[in-house]
Amino acid sequence: MTQATIDATIARGAAQGVARRGGRGVKPKLGRDDWIMRSAMVLIAAFLVVALVLPLYTMLSKSVQDKAGEFIGLTNYAQYFGTPALFASIYNSLFVAVISTVVTISLAFFYAYALTRSCMPGRSLFRGIALIPILAPSLLPGISLVYLFGNQGMLKELLFGHSIYGPIGIVMASVFFTFPHALMILVTALSISDARLYEAATALRASRMRIFFTVTLPAAKYGLISAAFVVFTLVITDFGVPKVIGGQYDVLATDIYKQVIGQQNFEMGAVVSVVLLIPAVIAFIVDRIIQRRQVAQLSARAVPLEPKPSRRFDATMLAFCAVVGFLIVGILGVAMFASLITYWPYDLSLSFRNYRFDLMDGGGWESYWNSIEMASWAALIGTAVIFCGAYFVEKGRGFAAGRVLFQLLAILPLAVPGLVLGLAYIFFFNKPTNPFNFLYGTMAILVISTIVHFYTVSHLTAVTALKQMDPEFEAVSASLKAPFYKTFWRVTVPVCMPAILDISIYLFVNAMTTVSAVVFLYSADTTLASVAVLNMDDAGDIAPAAAMAMMIVYTSAAVRLVHALATRGLARRTQAWRRR
Amino acid sequence: MTMTTMNPPQTDDLSGAGYLRIENLSKMFGVFAALKSISLEIREGEFVCFLGPSGCGKTTLLRAIAGLDIQTNGSIFQAGRDISRLPPSERDFGIVFQSYALFPNLTVSKNIAYGLESRRMPRAAIAARVMELLQLVGLPDSGEKYPSQLSGGQQQRVALARALATSPGLLLLDEPLSALDARVRVHLRHEIKHLQRRLGITTIMVTHDQEEALTMADRIVVMNHGVIEQVGTATEIYRDPASAFVADFIGTMNFLPGVVTRPGRVAFGGVELDCAGGVNGFAAGTPVTIAVRPEDVSIRNIDGSKSNSFAAQILEMEFLGSFYRGTLIAAGTPADAAGETLTADFSINAVRDLGLADGMSLSIAFPPDCIRVFERQ
Numbered sequence: 001m002t003q004a005t006i007d008a009t010i011a012r013g014a015a016q017g018v019a020r021r022g023g024r025g026v027k028p029k030l031g032r033d034d035w036i037m038r039s040a041m042v043l044i045a046a047f048l049v050v051a052l053v054l055p056l057y058t059m060l061s062k063s064v065q066d067k068a069g070e071f072i073g074l075t076n077y078a079q080y081f082g083t084p085a086l087f088a089s090i091y092n093s094l095f096v097a098v099i100s101t102v103v104t105i106s107l108a109f110f111y112a113y114a115l116t117r118s119c120m121p122g123r124s125l126f127r128g129i130a131l132i133p134i135l136a137p138s139l140l141p142g143i144s145l146v147y148l149f150g151n152q153g154m155l156k157e158l159l160f161g162h163s164i165y166g167p168i169g170i171v172m173a174s175v176f177f178t179f180p181h182a183l184m185i186l187v188t189a190l191s192i193s194d195a196r197l198y199e200a201a202t203a204l205r206a207s208r209m210r211i212f213f214t215v216t217l218p219a220a221k222y223g224l225i226s227a228a229f230v231v232f233t234l235v236i237t238d239f240g241v242p243k244v245i246g247g248q249y250d251v252l253a254t255d256i257y258k259q260v261i262g263q264q265n266f267e268m269g270a271v272v273s274v275v276l277l278i279p280a281v282i283a284f285i286v287d288r289i290i291q292r293r294q295v296a297q298l299s300a301r302a303v304p305l306e307p308k309p310s311r312r313f314d315a316t317m318l319a320f321c322a323v324v325g326f327l328i329v330g331i332l333g334v335a336m337f338a339s340l341i342t343y344w345p346y347d348l349s350l351s352f353r354n355y356r357f358d359l360m361d362g363g364g365w366e367s368y369w370n371s372i373e374m375a376s377w378a379a380l381i382g383t384a385v386i387f388c389g390a391y392f393v394e395k396g397r398g399f400a401a402g403r404v405l406f407q408l409l410a411i412l413p414l415a416v417p418g419l420v421l422g423l424a425y426i427f428f429f430n431k432p433t434n435p436f437n438f439l440y441g442t443m444a445i446l447v448i449s450t451i452v453h454f455y456t457v458s459h460l461t462a463v464t465a466l467k468q469m470d471p472e473f474e475a476v477s478a479s480l481k482a483p484f485y486k487t488f489w490r491v492t493v494p495v496c497m498p499a500i501l502d503i504s505i506y507l508f509v510n511a512m513t514t515v516s517a518v519v520f521l522y523s524a525d526t527t528l529a530s531v532a533v534l535n536m537d538d539a540g541d542i543a544p545a546a547a548m549a550m551m552i553v554y555t556s557a558a559v560r561l562v563h564a565l566a567t568r569g570l571a572r573r574t575q576a577w578r579r580r
Numbered sequence: 581m582t583m584t585t586m587n588p589p590q591t592d593d594l595s596g597a598g599y600l601r602i603e604n605l606s607k608m609f610g611v612f613a614a615l616k617s618i619s620l621e622i623r624e625g626e627f628v629c630f631l632g633p634s635g636c637g638k639t640t641l642l643r644a645i646a647g648l649d650i651q652t653n654g655s656i657f658q659a660g661r662d663i664s665r666l667p668p669s670e671r672d673f674g675i676v677f678q679s680y681a682l683f684p685n686l687t688v689s690k691n692i693a694y695g696l697e698s699r700r701m702p703r704a705a706i707a708a709r710v711m712e713l714l715q716l717v718g719l720p721d722s723g724e725k726y727p728s729q730l731s732g733g734q735q736q737r738v739a740l741a742r743a744l745a746t747s748p749g750l751l752l753l754d755e756p757l758s759a760l761d762a763r764v765r766v767h768l769r770h771e772i773k774h775l776q777r778r779l780g781i782t783t784i785m786v787t788h789d790q791e792e793a794l795t796m797a798d799r800i801v802v803m804n805h806g807v808i809e810q811v812g813t814a815t816e817i818y819r820d821p822a823s824a825f826v827a828d829f830i831g832t833m834n835f836l837p838g839v840v841t842r843p844g845r846v847a848f849g850g851v852e853l854d855c856a857g858g859v860n861g862f863a864a865g866t867p868v869t870i871a872v873r874p875e876d877v878s879i880r881n882i883d884g885s886k887s888n889s890f891a892a893q894i895l896e897m898e899f900l901g902s903f904y905r906g907t908l909i910a911a912g913t914p915a916d917a918a919g920e921t922l923t924a925d926f927s928i929n930a931v932r933d934l935g936l937a938d939g940m941s942l943s944i945a946f947p948p949d950c951i952r953v954f955e956r957q
């Protein structure tokens with residue numbers, strides 16, 4: 001027998017040996033890196049527990065307690081469903097949400113179709129216009145609609161005697177502010193279509209119409225469903241629009257506000273919050289399932305579709321986009337003019353009188369600077385925390401259970417409407433026995449609530465960027481005895497810089513425009529611009545409200561512009577390695 | 581079982597210098613056993629290839645050695661030290677992945693210097709070492725380039741230089757050549773092998789390409805379904821495969837049905853064959869599989885009296901450039917037993933001298949020392 005066979009025989013003998021001894025699992029020793037990464041991840045998870053799970057839990061328990069804090073079962077719920085005035089809001093909310101969703105999705109779908117499938121001129125301009133609403137608080141379209149169709153509105157007659165204060169106004173304003181969200185999803189869905197399917201359909205002499213219904217629509221199906229759920233959730237949980245233009249038409253979001261701020265009935269506020277949480281959670285779960293499906297649909301060998309010019313089709317699409325684009329720009333323009341007109345409708349001269357916020361209630365210029373401060377902190381701290389969290393969960397070794405749990409915590413905020421989060425914070429942080437009680441009424445709690453409110457999208461952006469990195473970077477650096485934080489700092493962060501900037505800008509703009517969570521949490525020292533819009537509008541100072549809303553738009557736009565320039569500069573200097 | 585540096589185990593009787601010792605290693609992914617009680621010893625300075633079909637557990641074994649995915653059971657000793665539980669950062673190895681995993685935003689020099697910086701070497705010493713490594717892998721002028729500016733083969737060399745920079749005791753290569761096109765691959769095979777000889781670094785390379793393993797390795801570990809089928813030099817596993825799997829996986833092999841007649845002899849069709857290597861311990865009357873390589877079938881100077889010879893007919897011949905591969909059938913085989921054809925390689929010379937052609941009948945022989953006997957499946 002040869003050496004080889006002896007080797008193999010010995011190996012076999014040894015194998016039988018272990019079977020006899022019985023298996024005793026190897027417990028890996030944790031390195032320093034493992035300890036640091038796990039501790040940091042646990043820390044961020046603890047942050048999410050304290051700033052999300054515990055407040056939500058407190059709120060849920062509040063909904064089954066009486067004013068004295070005694071457990072009373074479902075009594076509050078019984079009372080809620082026994083009060084037709086409250087109960088009717090569910091129907092109202094669903095009604096405006098469904099109508100807004102149908103309208104937004106139809107418009108956004110054809111707009112996205114025009115952007116991706118036609119050769120009409122000015123496509124990037126139209127894309128830019130469609131994204132404008134993201135820069136504004138949802139209160140802005142409400143204010144513009146008041147100027148257009150309100151009691152002293154310029155185009156009041158167009159409503160034929162109907163009032164803009166109510167479902168009509170809510171739907172119109174909701175369509176405005178949800179349009180870009182739907183558009184982005186649908187543009188993505190339509191751009192991943194496979195050109196080969198269209199070539200095959202054309203070769204089979206299918207008509208344009210038939211191709212649309214047999215190829216285009218099915219391919220965009222998941223995008224459509226996903227966009228519909230996103231819009232539905234945005235509308236049903238939005239508070240700014242119905243507050244400004246809802247009039248007597250009560251919806252769930254305004255009910256929460258009224259119960260808490262108007263009647264100081266916190267328990268009933270909690271009950272309405274739970275009711276509002278239900279559709280949001282359902283939409284969230286359905287969307288998650290669909291997103292998972294859509295990934296599987298993508299084929300690596302798909303050939304991107306290049307639209308071919310067609311005179312009539314392109315002209316039709318151009319006309320459609322021009323109308324939609326005009327409406328978007330128009331609504332923004334109305335707010336801009338409203339803010340500059342000295343005293344509508346009596347003194348139409350232009351002035352900056354409405355920008356003298358210090359003369360009004362609502363916090364004055366102070367609230368604007370507070371917003372800037374808050375948004376900056378949220379962008380800075382939020383980006384750092386969220387990106388690091390995504391890094392630990394994506395690149396850590398072992399600890400599988402902990403990582404799954406962390407993913408869950410990171411996704412959860414998407415299901416929680418801002419108002420619900422804000423109310424939950426009152427219940428949780430306002431308790432004198434809470435060790436975190438010192439946060440209540442500070443800038444910090446505004447920053448924290450904003451980071452948590454917008455955590456999920458940022459987290460998913462970071463995870464996507466991290467997934468695109470070679471999974472062996474960490475293995476290589478460990479073999480080179482480099483601590484993980486060195487590789488994180490020298491490789492991961494620079495390579496992911498575009499995503500990091502995206503996250504920070506997303507957090508900043510949302511922090512500037514959001515009202516829902518912070519409306520319950522600001523104090524006299526920490527009034528915010530978006531809340532000032534709300535309060536000035538409430539007090540009848542609509543023109544200053546428009547002015548402040550425009551300040552938010554200008555700021556968001558300026559920051560976006562700086563971001564675009566910075567990204568380009570950065571690409572030129574530090575991302576030189578991307579070029580060949 | 582307690583093992584320390586001072587106290588080498590008794591099983592270590594093969595070379596006395598087992599640098600890396602793997603004992604009863606198994607790895608479970610859920611209920612799936614990716615590695616089943618693997619034991620293996622690797623000597624210092626040796627170049628070992630893990631060879632096996634895709635999915636047989638080669639990468640899993642390599643990652644266990646590196647500590648990247650720690651085994652479920654079993655131990656690993658490196659230079660006498662028990663490293664079974666250690667995280668990768670506390671082990672001593674350099675690694676090159678199939679993707680190279682070069683840091684895209686760092687220049688070639690910075691990539692190579694990456695591990696050196698962690699050891700607080702003076703800057704000048706690092707620069708000198710980087711230059712030395714760049715020379716070593718034949719890229720002296722590429723230090724300031726970014727990885728994306730290099731070809732695949734160049735990137736591969738940079739990854740190798742980075743792995744070697746800190747002079748690790750063990751070099752691990754996971755299919756380092758499989759992302760390259762064929763010509764570069766053949767060239768780099770030699771380069772890596774020379775480099776390894778020169779540095780004398782103990783090296784483990786994972787590959788599913790038998791040619792790569794046969795040309796590069798000092799010893800080859802043939803794996804299948806999470807177990808080691810055979811360990812040996814290229815010639816050993818080629819000439820003396822320990823199992824039908826190895827015989828089939830390495831090179832080409834004829835598998836023919838036979839029956840053991842008496843010690844050292846098997847019946848194939850109407851002939852009794854003499855097996856110099858024995859019949860693998862099978863008792864008389866056991867149905868077995870006879871294995872013969874096509875190039876071992878001899879056709880010259882065979883008359884009826886020569887042992888192990890029988891008549892056959894050439895069904896068809898295939899021209900493969902430097903030789904012909906013929907499909908043959910033994911005379912007297914019933915026409916419906918089409919599975920019992922065998923292949924034989926004929927040199928160009930033989931074809932010319934003997935005038936071989938399709939349909940021709942001739943006498944062929946299996947040399948006794950070229951026959952292996954395996955269990956009938």
Ligand SMILES: Nc1ncnc2c1ncn2[C@@H]1O[C@H](COP(=O)(O)OP(=O)(O)O)[C@@H](O)[C@H]1O
Nearest residue numbers: 609612614632633634635636637638639640641
């Ligand atoms: N992380 C994992 N989880 C589950 N199964 C795995 C994992 N990694 C590898 N496997 C399975 O283990 C087997 C061996 O994988 P691998 O070692 O990568 O094979 P190869 O020999 O091709 O390198 C394969 O069947 C593979 O599917």
Ligand SMILES: [Mg+2]
Nearest residue numbers: 638639755786
């Ligand atoms: Mg592999």
